[in-house]
Amino acid sequence: MSVLSVENLRVSFQQDGKSALAVRGVSFAVGKGETVALVGESGSGKSVTALSTVNLLGRNAHIEGSVTYNGQQMVGADEKALRKVRGNDISFIFQEPMTSLNPLHTLEKQLTESIELHQGLRGVAARARVVELLERVGIHDAESRLSSYPHQLSGGQRQRVMIAMALANGPELLIADEPTTALDVTIQAQVLELLAELKRDLGMSMLFITHDLSIVRKFADRVCVMKDGEIVEHGLTADIFDAPRHPYTQTLLSAESVGVPDPVPADAPVVATTDNLKIWFPIERGLLRRTVGHVKAVNAATLSVRAGETVGIVGESGSGKTTLALAMMRLIKSEGRIAILGREISKLQKRQLRALRRDMQIVFQDPYGSLSPRMSVEQIIAEGLGVHGVEAGRNKRDMVAEIMTEVGLDPATMDRYPHEFSGGQRQRIAIARAMILRPKLVILDEPTSALDMTVQVQIVELLRGLQAKYGLAYIFISHDLKVVRALSHQVMVMKRGDVVEAGPRDQIFDDPQSEYTKALMAAAFDLEAAAGAGV
Template sequence: MIARVLDVQNLTVDFRQDGETTHAVRGISFHVDKGETVAIVGESGSGKSVSALSTVQLLGDSATVGGSITYNGTQMVGASEKDLQRVRGNNISFIFQEPMTSLNPLHTIEKQLRESIELHQGLRGDAVRVRIIQLLEQVGIHDASSRLGAYPHQLSGGQRQRVMIAMALANGPEMLIADEPTTALDVTIQAQILDLLADLKRDLDMSMLFITHNLTIVRKIADRVCVMKDGEIVEHGLTAEIFANPQHPYTRALLEAESTGVPIAVDPHAKIVAEAENLKIWFPLQTGLLRRTTGYVKAVNDANFSVRAGETIGIVGESGSGKTTLALAMMRLIRSEGRIVFMGHDLHGLSDRQMRPLRSEMQIVFQDPYGSLSPRMTVEQIIAEGLTVHGTAAGKPSRQMVAEIMGEVGLDPALMDRYPHEFSGGQRQRVAIARAMILRPKLVVLDEPTSALDMTVQVQIVQLLRDLQQKYQLAYLFISHDLKVVRALSHKVMVMKRGDVVEAGDADAIFDAPQNDYTRELMKAAFG
């Protein structure tokens, strides 16, 4: 008989704040057996993470948890803090989505792993260090002993996530709860982390509860799937059966939510908006009291490209490849060598004052709509911020212009007096797009604008960007590690690796017949 590790029956979770009650989870039931991976899938706000955190009562005082949650037959709902602490970290461990918010930026990797091991295992001194090195090597961090003194910011995104996995495994848990552990990672790193989790689960005979909004990942890793919507499980079953024959309309909508379509054709005679020749960005490494330059971080080496009105260049590559650095240099936000021409103006040597009239015509939309919008400003103030700096169109009041651009990006202008926390992730990204578009720019840098969004919302944002591009003949530099989105939006593609452009050309040619080994590796990780 297969042992049932986690059994959740009729789970309810309510949050009470300012006299109002939010029913986050509404009577769900599921279980995880020994050695099994169960995925909970759904969009933001569906109750996935709340359900996972409730398993060991990590929701805080504002939450009221009802129903039954048993771990190996022991009731977790209503358990004492002492009993819960014995289970947390020892028997059930968590891996979270964003390691930079989970790891302490002021402590070294060794110190953070040491705290967990000393707390739960009672090891001391050199024995702890030996265990830490063993864990780091187990999760695939090479030359682990040399990384013990590193701080989180000195590691790549993939390395940070491996450290988080090492912390989760430190005490040999029976069950691992992974909450969106690959969302912020490049496709190749994502594939490596998924393979690592699958290997560790098999080798250590662990059970896993995997929380995600990405059904492609579910197909690779899960034995069974629970689909959540509005706090309820609307469908559950074996992974193969759910994918082959989804019964619920919401499940079918999730499975169909892939960015499709092709970019609108570009006039070959359209004006060149921006171009770069022999663009190079090297950051000096300085040491000693006199700050002597001892070497360089070669962020971008000899990049050459041009983008026309109405055209999108997709820039792809792993974290640290130079994608964002290249785009920031094109906007003259960081120093570079080489030639940059924008709307016929050679930007090399222009002072800040000379650049100012051009600033309104080059805008940027960032990856994280949660972090790029000020929580203390209303949506109207956020969107109108550029108008305050650059001025409004003659005869048009600022509020009217905000209302018009909100309508264009699919937001109700009646909401302009609200604050960012009152909007969903997709709505916040529309606010960020409206802030960029209100100045009617010629060039827009889109830096991972869809990676933090649910799949169905991604499709909406891609279509919005395509519509705005056609309407205003915008030139886009589209930075992304999601190659499916890149294909849906880009006319040309540049593939970057460690500062070098290893392949560039028409998008169809790059996707259908990649010439470079690294490009082929990216395609395999993204499309299988």
């Protein structure tokens, strides 16, 4: 008998008097102790399907079909019956723990809440259970962490806390919705290893939702491939990967950033350099705010990037990658030498810097967060033209249309707003905003990590093409080493503010010298070895 059985599930959403069908007749089952993966691109219906199992969708959702948990019908069940199952028999782990954890409550309060509700434990007994759970998921010195708030933990630690909350009441079925997408490769491997261990020890079943097929191949028993709200192919993991039948599945499996960038011309000029760049943030205490120490974000970082060259910067969260990039843009204070186009900018005043800002642009990880929802696409892309006075008598809409076409967007959509575009399209808008100024240096801060695999490939190809056409210098920050390998000429590896290794791409990837770099490579290219036994 299946732990979870879904038959002919249909989910529609009512908005502005219209009905939009998000899930179209989906059927699958999860057996006892089995891991079933739902894969597909954003918008395919994966998360909606998972949330509908215990009706965690909004009031505007209409669910039809059958969802049974151990024979108990969930569709149409009353709220009392659903509450008994939610968080007790069926638990969820979500992609971004900061949106799931309450920033105003301590870890102890948040973990105790579920234990008190479902197990009736109070006081010392509840506290002991919380400590046990945190230790079980690998939070070191768990008791001292009880009074911590979510923002005081790293991304990997927050995800472990989410797993502890999901396991608090010994669920039979764990639904993990993109639980590792936002994590660095080494942390990702640790979380997957933890889930594998917990699943074996507790005999849980798992519904694993992801767009990362490298994870699926190692950790799922069966796979369901979703597209446009339907399951287009399903079967044993080995069968799906070895002999995919549906064209969409074949496209997903072939979507990987491969190849190498064009070689850098021997006479390419240096665009940007740093020399012994140091960024330390003071720790201030007491009424007089005396400095009692420093957070050493970056220590003596030296790099150089030429026209047409990409320097990839890799390392775990908190290693100093983004801090280094922001210092190069003079967006945060630093010590040491920074030169852009041969000009020392470390001590320039804001007014003096403005003339150089046109030549230095940045593209961020989350395009939705960096695009104003109140501005049209035309206004967003053209904003820099007015700031830097580079319209040169040309029609602004014509300039926006030209760059939109160049990055693969339809100029007819320039009067729309960011929410009307997909994630990949929003990232193209962010790239267009940077490129319309024809910069010499572009800093790309995790520009592909929030995107599906097929969209990642498209963005990498777009960046390659723009670099080849305009001789752009890129600083490319990412924890996805496969993308770094496909796009970079030089690679810098950072750990806790230090540059532990740097050199040509092939040297770093094929013959890493430091133990940390070796661990990163193992986690990125051999998850099975890095994360232990499969889920």
